[in-house]
Amino acid sequence: MSTATPQSDTRPAEAPTAAPPLRIALLGNPNTGKTTLFNRLSGLRHKTSNFPGTTLEARVGRIRVVVPADGAAPAVERAAEIIDLPGIYSLELDQLEAETCRAVLAGRAAPRGQPVAEPSALCVVADATNLPRSLMLVGEALRRRLPTVIAINMIDLARRRGIHINPAALEQELGCPVVCTSARTGEGLAELELAFARAAVPRQTPPGAEAGLRAWADTLYAAAAAGEPDQDADTLTDRLDRAFTHPVLGVAVFALVMAGLFWTIFILADIPTQWIEAVFGAATEGVRAVLPEGVIADLAADGIVAGVGAVVVFLPQICLLFFLIALLEDTGYLARAAFVVDRLLRPLGLPGHAFVPLLSAHACALPGIMAARAIPDRRERLATILVAPFMSCSARLPVYILLIGILFRDRPAMAALAFVGCYGLGIVAAAGSALIARRTILRGASRPMALELPTYKRPSLRTAAMTTWDRAVVFLRKAGTNIMAISIILWWLGAYPHVPPPADAVNLREAAVAAAPAEAEQLVQEADRLEAAHQKANSFAGRIGRTIQPIFEPLGYDWKLTVGVITSFAAREVFVSTMAVMVGGDEEDEQVLDTIAAAQRDDGTPLFTPAVCWSLLVYYVLAMQCLPTLAVTAREAGGVKWALLQLVWMCGIAYLAAMLAFHLAS
Amino acid sequence: MERGVQQTRTSPVALSLSQLRPGQRGIVRQADVAGDDAALLRAMGLCCNAKVRLCRAGEPCIVSVVTGNGAGCRIGLARPLAEKILVDPE
Numbered sequence: 023m024s025t026a027t028p029q030s031d032t033r034p035a036e037a038p039t040a041a042p043p044l045r046i047a048l049l050g051n052p053n054t055g056k057t058t059l060f061n062r063l064s065g066l067r068h069k070t071s072n073f074p075g076t077t078l079e080a081r082v083g084r085i086r087v088v089v090p091a092d093g094a095a096p097a098v099e100r101a102a103e104i105i106d107l108p109g110i111y112s113l114e115l116d117q118l119e120a121e122t123c124r125a126v127l128a129g130r131a132a133p134r135g136q137p138v139a140e141p142s143a144l145c146v147v148a149d150a151t152n153l154p155r156s157l158m159l160v161g162e163a164l165r166r167r168l169p170t171v172i173a174i175n176m177i178d179l180a181r182r183r184g185i186h187i188n189p190a191a192l193e194q195e196l197g198c199p200v201v202c203t204s205a206r207t208g209e210g211l212a213e214l215e216l217a218f219a220r221a222a223v224p225r226q227t228p229p230g231a232e233a234g235l236r237a238w239a240d241t242l243y244a245a246a247a248a249g250e251p252d253q254d255a256d257t258l259t260d261r262l263d264r265a266f267t268h269p270v271l272g273v274a275v276f277a278l279v280m281a282g283l284f285w286t287i288f289i290l291a292d293i294p295t296q297w298i299e300a301v302f303g304a305a306t307e308g309v310r311a312v313l314p315e316g317v318i319a320d321l322a323a324d325g326i327v328a329g330v331g332a333v334v335v336f337l338p339q340i341c342l343l344f345f346l347i348a349l350l351e352d353t354g355y356l357a358r359a360a361f362v363v364d365r366l367l368r369p370l371g372l373p374g375h376a377f378v379p380l381l382s383a384h385a386c387a388l389p390g391i392m393a394a395r396a397i398p399d400r401r402e403r404l405a406t407i408l409v410a411p412f413m414s415c416s417a418r419l420p421v422y423i424l425l426i427g428i429l430f431r432d433r434p435a436m437a438a439l440a441f442v443g444c445y446g447l448g449i450v451a452a453a454g455s456a457l458i459a460r461r462t463i464l465r466g467a468s469r470p471m472a473l474e475l476p477t478y479k480r481p482s483l484r485t486a487a488m489t490t491w492d493r494a495v496v497f498l499r500k501a502g503t504n505i506m507a508i509s510i511i512l513w514w515l516g517a518y519p520h521v522p523p524p525a526d527a528v529n530l531r532e533a534a535v536a537a538a539p540a541e542a543e544q545l546v547q548e549a550d551r552l553e554a555a556h557q558k559a560n561s562f563a564g565r566i567g568r569t570i571q572p573i574f575e576p577l578g579y580d581w582k583l584t585v586g587v588i589t590s591f592a593a594r595e596v597f598v599s600t601m602a603v604m605v606g607g608d609e610e611d612e613q614v615l616d617t618i619a620a621a622q623r624d625d626g627t628p629l630f631t632p633a634v635c636w637s638l639l640v641y642y643v644l645a646m647q648c649l650p651t652l653a654v655t656a657r658e659a660g661g662v663k664w665a666l667l668q669l670v671w672m673c674g675i676a677y678l679a680a681m682l683a684f685h686l687a688s
Numbered sequence: 689m690e691r692g693v694q695q696t697r698t699s700p701v702a703l704s705l706s707q708l709r710p711g712q713r714g715i716v717r718q719a720d721v722a723g724d725d726a727a728l729l730r731a732m733g734l735c736c737n738a739k740v741r742l743c744r745a746g747e748p749c750i751v752s753v754v755t756g757n758g759a760g761c762r763i764g765l766a767r768p769l770a771e772k773i774l775v776d777p778e
Contacts, residue, residue: 111731111732112727112730112731114731115727115731116723117724151759151760151761152733152759152760152761154756154759155732155733155755155759155761158731180759183758184758185757185759232730232735236735243755243757244756244757247759248757249758249759250758259762260743263743263744263762264744267744267750267764269746357764361748361764364748364764364766365747365748470765470766470767470768471764471766472725472728472729472732472763472764473763473765474732474762474763475750475761475762475764476762
């Protein structure tokens with residue numbers, strides 16, 4: 023089979039542990055199953071980082087390559103690293119992905135944490151169902167004169183379409199190993215691993231000019247493939263596309279699929295989320311039981327354990343979302359979804375790809391922003407990341423429930439309308455902001471859609487699980503550490519400095535000692551609440567709240583509401599528990615809404631007037647009050663400045679809109 | 689669009705991709721698309737002499753690129769691009 027000449031760097035090493043690992047770069051068109059192939063080869067033995075100076079994902083996997091016996095030298099196993107390069111249509115394109123591939127192949131760049139050096143071999147992943155186009159990329163790659171292996175992937179799909187490919191003929195012609203594989207079924211993978219050891223510098227250098235290269239690829243294809251000429255009607259794909267890309271039916275199918283997706287996440291993520299909350303709740307108590315009361319116990323329990331909990335609690339949603347999206351993508355449907363909604367989003371300066379991130383943001387902005395990676399154009403991706411947090415996430419729900427409950431008590435129809443209005447306001451703000459961003463800071467012609475619609479196929483659970491694993495690890499390692507640090511700082515601001523209990527509380531406790539047991543318990547509870555409220559009011563957060571209250575005066579908020587707004591930066595739902603502590607009542611208590619609703623200002627007038635409720639509602643719909651989101655924005659957008667812009671823009675809009683709402687409703 | 693209309697009056701009859709009927713085949717003659725987009729479209733397979741079939745008309749449209757012996761791919765195209773690709777219909 024082999025006509026290839028082994029290269030110096032594939033010669034068997036006497037002491038394999040001493041030899042540096044082989045570095046094999048995986049190059050290929052999008053939709054060729056390159057990532058599935060990578061997952062098959064490396065399994066979980068891989069690290070995900072990014073290419074320096076970019077947010078392009080770089081995955082490096084560890085595999086073993088068997089170098090066969092060569093004369094006197096016995097066969098040895100060598101460690102090898104495979105680098106998954108971004109999928110590109112051509113190495114010569116003027117885009118970040120292609121530039122990154124060029125740099126890696128030339129030894130000018132490497133994934134973060136890897137030594138910058140030319141790869142020792144190049145594996146070009148070609149698409150067996152569209153080999154003439156893949157051969158164009160093969161030709162460009164061969165011009166790099168690196169030891170090369172060609173994997174013709176998706177051979178099972180090609181066979182089903184009646185396309186026959188003769189790898190031996192290609193190997194003969196090119197002078198480097200050519201292997202037919204199916205990453206989905208595992209076919210040909212053992213052969214591919216063996217071929218890595220035979221990677222050879224190609225015998226010929228294809229023409230550099232595009233026309234010449236195309237003629238070269240066509241000639242090569244004619245010599246190596248046979249099939250029905252001009253038979254392009256893939257009937258199943260045709261039939262499915264007729265439904266899925268139909269202007270009306272397609273949108274309906276899309277709506278159904280998305281509803282199913284989020285319903286599944288809503289139902290399923292809730293269960294592990296509750297477990298996680300229970301586990302961390304128990305852990306907090308456990309820490310308190312073990313450690314002596316004091317600063318260390320407070321830090322460990324309320325700072326660190328609760329901080330870790332604040333990170334981990336997002337995991338179920340993130341994992342489920344990415345698992346389901348990866349499955350949908352693998353079937354080929356997701357490209358159709360982007361196709362269908364492109365027309366709807368285009369007027370806002372956003373592509374069809376932005377829909378999934380924006381919809382995901384309704385559950386939680388974090389996975390939504392992470393899902394924006396699928397958007398190819400940088401400006402469109404940034405615009406999507408910037409506006410995604412306007413979508414009403416589930417953390418806003420407790421606040422909506424509280425405020426709408428106060429506004430429309432016993433009027434469920436009006437309450438439902440107000441809920442819809444909150445979601446609508448968020449969507450309108452996102453649409454308007456996207457429009458403005460795309461005409462100012464992210465100006466640039468909207469790239470008209472040119473989107474490949476891959477062949478439909480059965481999805482690989484393995485690939486989906488691997489993608490999910492990657493996203494979870496990235497989230498925990500990169501965003502998680504920031505989120506935890508932020509949680510600890512916010513806890514500290516809310517809990518310190520410790521102040522002596524107020525006189526009222528001391529008096530109540532003294533009274534409790536003398537009172538009957540039933541009454542004493544009540545008195546102690548009231549004393550606890552007074553102490554907690556006093557502590558909150560005099561903590562750093564409370565002091566900040568009092569200091570900046572004048573800023574929120576035009577919105578109708580007193581200092582207690584200001585403290586609630588400030589503490590909401592840890593997570594919006596904290597508003598409800600903060601208000602419960604500030605004005606009295608227990609969060610667990612079913613009467614908590616009544617207690618909060620009856621809260622009074624320091625001068626004795628009611629606090630939650632309709633005008634204040636509307637103002638708060640509008641503020642919570644629009645304001646950026648989620649530091650974890652800012653941490654993820656900074657990471658995914660590639661700079662803190664984007665997070666700051668998001669914060670200033672959203673809070674600015676929220677402030678003005680809330681002020682307007684307050685004055686209109688007054 | 690004007691360009692496509694003008695071309696229909698000349699011989700051989702060249703249409704823009706967006707003027708093909710659903711299911712109609714053609715051969716790409718010219719892609720008058722601006723810089724980056726042209727290179728991307730060519731790299732995706734929509735180059736001169738490529739055989740194409742319009743799978744779905746409208747905005748956006750779907751075109752199937754046939755590269756011989758049953759190989760090929762489908763590309764979803766926005767109208768601004770489809771209008772600028774001239775084809776000789778079969």
